[in-house]
Amino acid sequence: MSLIIAEPNPVNNVIVLNHTTTSVTLSWDQPFDHKPEYTYKVAVNGNLSTNVTENEFITVTQLNPGTRYIFRVFTLTADNTSADPVTVSSTTVPSKPGAINVTALSNSSISLSLGRPVDMEVNQYNFSITYRAANRSDGSLIESSNSTTIQGLQSGTNYTIVVTTIVLGGVKSEAVVRSQFTRKWGEISLVDWVAARM
Structure with a gap:
């Protein structure tokens, strides 16, 4: 039994x-x-x-x-x-993006390099990017690569740029924030100035 x-x-x-x-x-x-x-x-x-x-x-x-x-x-x-x-x-919450660096500027755009989040594979995540100037509505975009250009901006204006890592299901990381002015009309960068004198 x-x-x-x-x-x-x-x-x-x-x-x-x-x-x-x-x-x-x-x-x-x-x-x-x-x-x-x-x-x-x-x-x-x-x-x-x-x-x-x-x-x-x-x-x-x-x-x-x-x-x-x-x-x-x-x-x-x-x-x-x-x-x-x-x-x-x-x-699980994704790792926050690495360093956010400005690679190019114009009077209407800001180009960024986006640092890879720690311990995550390239095809595992996207970057969610929002940007705003004072008294203006937010803009946003999703980027799968480690670089992007925010376009359609106002000249000589300071933008707050917020970047998070986002994964399937919409789970977002802690944000990385930086501020950046676009160029004023007629303003040239040091690189442009040197190139013009060569």
Whole structure:
């Protein structure tokens, strides 16, 4: 005669409480048949290791920035009998862009080089760029390469430029901000001045 071990009930209401560039915090409600000896196992896609906790929450660490993860939460009995998993997904926050440098200026445009975000692959993200001058409406664009030119600007005007990394699902990084004036009409750069005298 074989002993039949009853599986515990699954956890309830798994939610994502918070996410950073390298971690995701999950929370859930106890299963309906909760017992003091129950624990919980959290498995992460792409990771061979699992996380076990006695609490109804956990922070999974050592994740990659801007990456979508699927988490499976199991109820465990004292003898490691497992309930069916409850699944939730979350995308970690992407790394912020690297340095934002101005590579060219005119009276109506600003060209930028956009630094690659740390620990992210080139095809994993885009740059979201917004720009605004005082008393003017925002402009915006999405750029997949590490350079861009903002056009249609007013001459001799200071623009605040905000650049974030954005990944699939619309998750954005911390912003990198810089201010830059366009050239005034008739103003030439040092490069133009040297070229004109040669």
